Amino acid sequence: MEFIVASSIAMMMAAGVYLVLRAQTFPVVLGLSLMTYAVNVFLFATGKLAINLPPVINADAAGYTDPLPQALVLTAIVISFGMTAVIVVMALRAYLESGNDHVDLSAPDQPISKRRSS
């Protein structure tokens, strides 16, 4: 299980980092989402993996997993929603102001997609 979780985090992180380094805004937004997943699962994993031990007090429970990382990750998930919202809107706004969806307003080594006339 540990290996599966670790390698999954690796895949999500790698895909996320690659996307974040792209030049267009849309891949960057997706990349940040993927990195968020990876980081959230990692933070969650600091409380160790436990199966069928939810932190809900119950007379029959065999034991409980660590509730603290869960509370922190829950906060992180909700905040990441806010972050995504701001980035999406900033990407839209930047597109409107600059006329292209490149993350940098002028990048000499990247061909700037010409605005199509409608």
Place this chain on the structure above:
Amino acid sequence: MLLFSLIFVPFVGSLVAALLPADARNREAWLAGGVTVYGLVVAASLYPEIAAGEILRHDLPWLPAQGLDFVLRVDGLAWVFTMLVLAIGFLVVLYARYYMSPSDPVPRFFSFLLAFMGSMLGVVLSGNLVQLVVFWELTSLTSFLLIAYWHHRADARRGARMAFTVTATGGLCLMAGVLVLGHIVGSYDLDVVLAAGDRIRAHDLYLVALVLIALGALTKSAQFPFHFWLPHAMAAPTPVSSYLHSATMVKAGVFLLVRLWPALSGTPEWSWIIGGAGVCTLLIGAFAAIFQHDLKGLLAYSTISHLGLITVLIGIGTPLAMVAAIFHILNHATFKASLFMAAGIIDHETGTRDMRVLRGLRHKLPITATLAIVAGAAMAGVPLLNGFLSKEMFFSEALLVGSDRNWWMSAAAVAMGIFSVAYSLRFIAIFFGPPATDLPRVPHEPPRWMRFPVELLVLACLVVGVVPAISIGPILDVAVHATLGASTPQYDLAPWHGFNLPLLMSVIALVGGVLFYVVLRNRFDLHARTRTPLIYRFNGAQAYETVMLRLTSGAEWLLRWLGTSRLQPQLLIMIIAMLGVPLLLAGVPTQWTTIPRQGTDPLFALVWVIGCVCAVAGAWMAKYHRLAALSLIGGTGIITAITFLWLSAPDLALTQLMVETVTTVLILLGLRWLPPRIEAKELETPSGVWLHRSRDMAVAVAGGLAMAALTYAVLIHPASDTISDFFLLRALSEGGGSNVVNVLLVDFRSFDTLGEVTVLSIVALTVYALLRRFRPAPESTGVPAQQGHSLDPASHQTPAEQANSGYLMVAGIYLRLLLPFLGVIAVYFFMRGHNLPGGGFVAGLIFAVAILVQYMLAGAVWVENHLRVRPHRWLAFGLVLACTTGLGAWLFEYPFLTTHTAHVTLPLLGDLHLPSAFVFDLGVFAAVVGTTMLILVALAHQSVRAHRLPSEEAPQDSRRPS
């Protein structure tokens, strides 16, 4: 308190002066005059105590934790300087009243002048070295403002910048020096430092402290090689020059040296550094003064030279030399202030300060001419004037330094005497000869009260010169005793000491000076020279400009090579740093014990194979097919939610699922307005792009591997002690809930949650603000090809028609039925949140999704006609509720956000326990609903605007850059 008011009142006056109307010349002058007179009265009232040799102290706690007090300390030296600053200040205020023209903005002038006066008094009255440095830098700042008073003139701006850069840099050196001194002594208190002279001189860091403090003092007093700023500061209005460069600003440097004389002097280093700088300054200043054509320029260089003279005396450092230094500080202040004022009158009356044009002024300005000639004679050191006395003391000290064998010091002193007679003659010459006819203005005597300060100062020069022992004697004595203490020498203030060597030197200087001037004038054509012979190559100002230019271009170079405003390289460097830095910092782990692993479940493995495929495929498709990429990434999100569920985190799973839904809708709404994707043409991809991609791929793989290694290491090692047990044990008993995660969020860590809800609200408002004036780009407003087919009946219908009677009818009925059910589910999850998985976050998201579904179905217009959604109110209500619940605890005298659980027995429902955290959670619920709705509705409204765009806002559209 009386002492404190000495510094405080000028600053208050400065504030008041700044608030008066621009044309209130008289009121400003009365205010500034009143402030100085008040200071003079207070200072004069201290004289009996000071004359008795007392040291007055007033301590106020400043930074007690650092051992720093705000100390006002008045001894004889500080008192004499206070009187000097205030007395000359009063005369300058009076003079400025007439000098400033009605068109000048006087509030600014008097406000700066009073602030400068306050800072200067702060310097002289400080009993704490750190405090002294603070006021020191304040004088630099206020003098910058004063010099740049006519800031429409380039030379004023340049001069002010130069003066500020040099003196403030010196101030920083002084700060460092003071810190070193404090380190040596163990205190910044002036009394302690002055008493620790032997310890300081014996310390290893003595030279460091001395050099740093000397840098501060020499820059301030315009000593070689920092003298160049002073002539450029002449761009200031003449009252400013007359104040700053006679009695105050430049005197601060020599004041500091005299002040610290007991602590630092008496070593060869002191004599060489201070004395050496002084001798160079004295000769260069006096020589350069002869070749100036500007009246104020001549006075500026003469000031530099006289400050050099004072510095030499301090450098010699014998008690008698110190007496001469303090005496000359007073004398120079008197005659130089009057000379500057006279120069100002001449400038004011004739419209020029060019000595090549000015001549014969005694015919038109007889009284001013007489006054200026007497003051000029004092500057030259003519007997029976005050300048003569201190200069003779200087000559006799110069003789003593070299004793019988070494005459260079005496030679330098005589040379300086000759030069000063020559430049004084040059100054006086403008009053003689035939009257000039080509002056810009016809001169006549200035107003009575404009001349009054000059008259008073010149009278002082005469009285001191004739009867020094009676007039200046007691005051000088007070300052000398305070400085020298027990080593005060016997000295005799008298104009006549019999025939001796110093008198011979004075005679040589006078005769030689006259001859030198005549020769220069008649044989070397003084008026035609545009630069100072011999020393023009040592152009300090030029060197300063060069250094400044180098600094600027150096900073630009650094910025060009080390800085970027582009996001891509920044992200790349950040990710590489995040990879590399932990590797550098990581040490060898102490132990490698592992804990037993969980058994591998093939189903879980399969789930994650799907998750990873989704992630990688999503990354692949992001470039070509946005919708597919978004769906794939969403798939990864759902797999993440399943993982949480699998690994005993039901709350996380629920939240992740709902957030995933909302985020996908959000990106879908945003996606609509991004520019159309250009079709990929793989064959044309240049090799540079491939290089980029491989590099990014390598970084990505490295990042993934690093995360994997970190996670695996965390997972297989035993956990350190955590505080989790605390929460597990107390959740039910103290938090009143059995769902520990929820109790953590709304009770134990509720402050955190409050912050989070606030952040979400800010995010929502930011999005709202960014989108408020947003209009989608014209090329993305058209109907997509898939929806625009003419055979499709839906293409002619509004979204509402499609849902009510069109092809979405079945879905429409179903989804509208779902609304109350989803509402009930939200309430259910909310209610059970404290004891079972659920809570305000999840419930809020479910409720928001219930409404969003209606938007997606029938469009914004229809929903808002039938349902009043007011996200702002939800947001405000949620925040207010959460905050008031927290504040409620104060009513019962508990800390903010303390939870109280009430047990209520209600008919039908039975025994209920109602923790106040429940109300807090309700606030969270409302805020989450408000946030989600506000963000998504703001985005959804773009479609409403986009449809309006072509017809209504076409003119606006044409102005948009394309």
